[in-house]
Structure formats: structure tokens, C-alpha cells
Amino acid sequence: MTLIPETFDMAVTFDHPEFDDHEQVLFCADKKNGLKAIIAVHNTNLGPAIGGCRMWPYDSSLEALTDALRLSRGMTYKNALAGLAHGGGKSVIIADPHKDKSPQLIEAFARHVKCLAETYITAEDVGITAQDAEHMAQIAPNISGTSNRGLGDPSPYTALGTYHGIKAAAAHQFGTSDLKGLRISIQGLGNVGFRLAKHLHEEGAILIVSDVHKPNLDKAINAFDATMCAPDQAHEVECDIFAPCALGAGLNTRTIPQIKAKIVAGAANNQLLSAKHDAALKEAGILYAPDYVTNAGGVIAVAMAENTPQTRQEATDKSVAIGETLRQIFQKAEATNQPTGLIADQMAQDIFAR
Numbered sequence: 001m002t003l004i005p006e007t008f009d010m011a012v013t014f015d016h017p018e019f020d021d022h023e024q025v026l027f028c029a030d031k032k033n034g035l036k037a038i039i040a041v042h043n044t045n046l047g048p049a050i051g052g053c054r055m056w057p058y059d060s061s062l063e064a065l066t067d068a069l070r071l072s073r074g075m076t077y078k079n080a081l082a083g084l085a086h087g088g089g090k091s092v093i094i095a096d097p098h099k100d101k102s103p104q105l106i107e108a109f110a111r112h113v114k115c116l117a118e119t120y121i122t123a124e125d126v127g128i129t130a131q132d133a134e135h136m137a138q139i140a141p142n143i144s145g146t147s148n149r150g151l152g153d154p155s156p157y158t159a160l161g162t163y164h165g166i167k168a169a170a171a172h173q174f175g176t177s178d179l180k181g182l183r184i185s186i187q188g189l190g191n192v193g194f195r196l197a198k199h200l201h202e203e204g205a206i207l208i209v210s211d212v213h214k215p216n217l218d219k220a221i222n223a224f225d226a227t228m229c230a231p232d233q234a235h236e237v238e239c240d241i242f243a244p245c246a247l248g249a250g251l252n253t254r255t256i257p258q259i260k261a262k263i264v265a266g267a268a269n270n271q272l273l274s275a276k277h278d279a280a281l282k283e284a285g286i287l288y289a290p291d292y293v294t295n296a297g298g299v300i301a302v303a304m305a306e307n308t309p310q311t312r313q314e315a316t317d318k319s320v321a322i323g324e325t326l327r328q329i330f331q332k333a334e335a336t337n338q339p340t341g342l343i344a345d346q347m348a349q350d351i352f353a354r
């Protein structure tokens with residue numbers, strides 16, 4: 001007997017290549033309010049899962065499921081190495097934030113999130129604003145990144161952690177964490193990239209900046225006396241450090257041989273096109289600071305239960321400590337002759353799988 005329609009060609013959750021023993025995958029629908037969403041809770045060994053909600057016009061529900069499974073797994077690793085008492089989760093709403101978002105849709109989603117109050121905390125991500133998070137928080141208690149929970153805009157903490165990650169990488173690769181006089185190419189000058197540029201400029205680094213959005217580019221050139229390059233050349237300009245702070249998948253078979261920098265360390269998520277590019281960077285003699293370790297400052301801020309001088313200090317200290325975590329990863333990678341991304345994954349597994 002088969003119950004599967006002939007037209008069915010979608011990998012169901014347990015057989016999906018990105019399924020990694022996720023604890024819960026919740027398909028949420030509310031036809032009246034146009035909601036189709038997936039919430040994936042990967043692992044709660046360390047505590048309730050935390051990870052933002054993304055609204056994106058996915059081409060198919062399979063693409064949305066793939067994103068939710070991958071992103072939620074990544075959050076488990078990120079949160080473990082950031083020293084948070086949180087597991088990993090992520091949610092995706094299948095909708096165009098510019099066309100489909102409505103108060104009713106946000107409320108319908110929040111009602112589903114509320115059902116997971118014991119296991120999942122969500123916050124802003126691509127397509128979901130601080131206002132949306134505030135709106136959800138009126139319905140569900142397990143929303144962060146609001147005026148009552150989290151530290152507001154997480155970007156300053158992400159930039160601070162990335163800055164300390166870059167210093168740790170420089171100490172390992174060049175023998176000194178002093179960035180004065182080093183040439184650093186920053187790709188993407190948005191919320192994080194611009195703030196990172198400020199830290200680096202204040203330390204005396206020479207900046208080469210790029211962005212597809214001209215106002216952001218002009219602002220950085222003026223503020224930091226920087227030179228510019230084309231966004232698609234940011235990885236291959238003559239420099240010591242390449243800091244990707246725009247979109248993911250920029251480290252791939254085409255770009256890695258073109259990179260002249262000896263370090264890649266930036267805030268962008270999912271920088272490697274695939275896991276094999278971790279090893280490709282090592283073979284090219286480039287020190288890679290694993291992205292989810294380097295950019296954890298944001299979730300550290302979101303994980304704070306309230307916004308007080310103490311929690312702001314705690315988030316600052318934890319963001320600075322990202323440098324020390326990376327130092328350990330670099331040392332282990334060198335001692336075992338393994339790629340840094342693989343070592344980070346192993347260290348995270350040692351923490352959350354205990």
C-alpha cells in the first residue's frame with residue numbers, strides 16, 4: 001500500500017538531508033491570515049532554544065524547510081560556543097515582508113510561538129523588524145529583541161565581537177593583535193559592517209570598503225578616510241584581512257584562489273558555500289575565523305533576559321570573549337592540522353552534546 005501521491009517529490013522531514021535529529025519541527029498555518037511558517041527547534045540540551053524569525057518569499061516550502069533546519073542547527077553551535085544557556089532554533093515565515101506582512105499575520109505567527117513557550121525564544125531576523133517583535137511580544141512571552149527583553153539592536157555587540165575575533169586572528173597569523181597599519185577589506189557597510197569599520201579605524205587599520213548601496217559606501221569613505229573597491233572585488237584586493245559583512249556563500253571554489261588576504265574574519269552568516277570550503281581555505285594558507293563564532297555578539301545580546309547596566313556589561317564581556325574562543329580554535333586547528341570550522345563544530349558538540 002502506498003499513501004504517497006504520484007506528484008509528491010518533496011523530502012519529508014525525517015529524510016531531509018539537513019535533518020539532524022531536530023527535536024521539533026512545527027508547521028504552522030493560518031489560512032485566514034495568510035500564515036505559512038515553520039519553526040525548527042534543533043537542540044535544547046543547554047536550555048530553551050533561541051534564534052530569530054526570518055520572513056522571506058521562499059520559492060517553495062521545501063526551500064523554507066531547508067533554511068529552517070540549517071539555520072536552527074547553526075544556532076545550536078553558535079549558542080554553545082558563545083557560552084549561552086540556550087539551545088538552537090529558528091523560524092521562517094513564507095511571505096514577502098514588503099508585500100504580505102500584516103498585523104494579523106504577525107499575530108497568527110506569535111500565537112504559534114506562544115505554544116512553544118517552554119522550548120523556543122524568537123527575535124528579529126531578515127524581514128522581521130524590532131516593531132514586529134514588539135507586536136509579537138504582546139501575544140507571546142517568548143519573544144526577545146524588544147524593549148522588555150534583550151538589549152535592543154544587537155549590531156553593536158556583533159560588531160564588537162567581530163572586532164575581537166579579527167584581533168585574535170591577527171595575533172595567531174601575524175604574531176600581534178595590533179591592527180595598526182594593516183589593510184582590511186570590509187564587504188558590506190550596514191548595521192554591523194559600519195560599526196566594525198569604526199573599531200578598526202580607531203585602531204589605525206587602513207580600510208578598503210565596498211557596498212552595493214552607495215549611501216552606505218559614501219558614509220564609510222568619509223568617516224574612515226577609506227578607499228573603495230567594487231563589491232565583487234572585496235575578496236581579491238591586496239589586503240591583510242578580508243572581513244565579509246554582507247551576504248553569505250562568498251567563500252567558494254571560484255573566490256578562494258583569488259583571495260590575497262591571510263585572514264578571513266567577518267560578521268556575515270554562512271560565509272562558506274559548503275563545508276568543503278573550510279578545508280580549501282586552510283589549504284590556501286588562509287586563517288578562517290568560523291562565522292558563527294565570530295558573529296555571536298548579536299545572539300548574546302538577544303539572550304539577555306532584561307536590559308540593565310549589568311546585562312549590557314555581561315553582553316559586552318561575552319562579546320569580547322569571542323576573541324579568546326577563537327584563539328583556542330586556532331590553536332587546536334594548528335595542533336591537529338585540521339580546518340578551523342571543523343574544530344569549532346567539534347568544540348560546540350562537546351558542549352551541547354554532553
Ligand code: NAD
Nearest residue numbers: 154155158188190191192211212213231246267268269298
Ligand atoms: P545590513 O542589512 O544592515 O547590512 C548589509 C550591508 O551589506 C548593506 O549595506 C548592503 O547594502 C550590503 N550588501 C549587500 N550585498 C552586498 C554585496 N554583494 N557586496 C557588498 N555589500 C553588499 O545587515 P547587518 O545587520 O549589518 O548584517 C550583516 C551580516 O552579518 C549578515 O550576513 C547578517 O546575517 C550577519 N549578522 C548580523 C548580526 C546583527 O547583529 N545584525 C548578527 C549576526 C550575524
